[in-house]
Amino acid sequence: MDPAAVAGETALPVTTSASTSASRTEASVFEGLFVRGLKVPPTSPFAEELKRVGVDIKRLEPSYPTQVWHASLSVALRHAAGTMNENDGYRFLAQRFVAGFFDTVVGKLLAVGIPLMGPDRVLQKLGRHWSMAQPTLRVAVEKVGDKHWSARLDEPDMLAEFCAGIIYWGLIRAKVVPTVLVKESAPNHCVLDIRWQ
Numbered sequence: 001m002d003p004a005a006v007a008g009e010t011a012l013p014v015t016t017s018a019s020t021s022a023s024r025t026e027a028s029v030f031e032g033l034f035v036r037g038l039k040v041p042p043t044s045p046f047a048e049e050l051k052r053v054g055v056d057i058k059r060l061e062p063s064y065p066t067q068v069w070h071a072s073l074s075v076a077l078r079h080a081a082g083t084m085n086e087n088d089g090y091r092f093l094a095q096r097f098v099a100g101f102f103d104t105v106v107g108k109l110l111a112v113g114i115p116l117m118g119p120d121r122v123l124q125k126l127g128r129h130w131s132m133a134q135p136t137l138r139v140a141v142e143k144v145g146d147k148h149w150s151a152r153l154d155e156p157d158m159l160a161e162f163c164a165g166i167i168y169w170g171l172i173r174a175k176v177v178p179t180v181l182v183k184e185s186a187p188n189h190c191v192l193d194i195r196w197q
Contacts, residue, residue, distance in 0.1 A: 023066035023136040023156055028106040030060055030072065032133075033093065037100025038080050046079040066134065070157050087161045094165025102173070106132055111173065119174040119196060123149045126167070147176075149194040150183075160190035167194060 034040045034057050040047050042058045050057060053071035054064065073093060080096070081089030101107040110129055114122055120143070122129075127139035130153075138154040153163050164180040171178040176196040184191035 025069040027060040032101030033097040036103045037096035090161035091165040098169035154189045160185040
């Protein structure tokens with residue numbers, strides 16, 4: 001069965017590394033993690049290192065190349081999750097991101113509807129919701145069974161554990177306690193197994 005058909009969306013092409021330079025991440029993502037989620041002080045060494053990779057948290061651009069987003073996440077791993085292993089660090093950053101993103105203007109629009117939609121509908125709309133923040137990231141979802149979904153995310157330099165964490169914390173807001181496991185991780189995509197009781 002075509003995962004996009006289940007999601008009610010058109011099938012999308014797989015993103016390749018050749019399109020890395022076209023991949024963009026919206027400012028609301030940076031605001032969500034660094035300004036609202038982690039509350040990075042603007043004059044801190046953390047903020048200075050973010051500037052060195054291209055992000056001035058005092059003056060956010062409308063969008064950034066996704067490579068800048070990934071570089072800024074590496075900075076955040078060192079400053080905010082330095083005592084954790086990389087996977088746990090990405091999951092922690094995802095939690096802070098979701099908390100902060102739902103406090104942005106764009107995130108508030110989503111936050112209102114998620115508890116009302118429930119987890120199945122949230123996952124059906126995952127691609128549309130994700131595109132508000134990262135328009136070039138492609139999502140295909142498939143309902144595997146009752147309370148069981150699979151999601152494939154395609155984008156260059158995929159950060160599978162971070163994406164899994166975003167889905168986990170997003171589903172918490174849909175009033176379920178999920179398990180989100182990385183089943184496959186490659187440089188340009190990941191496949192996630194999503195379940196709840």
